[in-house]
Amino acid sequence: MEKEMLVVAKLKEGMFEKFMGFMQSPEGLAERAKVAVVEKTIGTVTPDKSTVMFKIFCTDEAALNKFIEGTEVSKPIMDAVLDSYSIYNLTKVK
16 A cells, blocks of 8 residues: 655755666665656755655655665665655645
């Protein structure tokens, strides 16, 4: 079952391009597909590129946390680019 969630990540200075390069790479897409429906993901970035936000349709919350904290594939990138992150459950109001 899909669960709507919001992921907000603060990036280390100058790391936006490296972060997005990984997220859009075949390896990154494969990892993301394990935790959410990639085709439904909506992303945005602040003008200074210090924070990214993704609305996702999560299929595995435990895998989502593991992906962000670092799997074998994602850990080197996440350690290099992430400063902090928050995950929110989304509830439709109307």
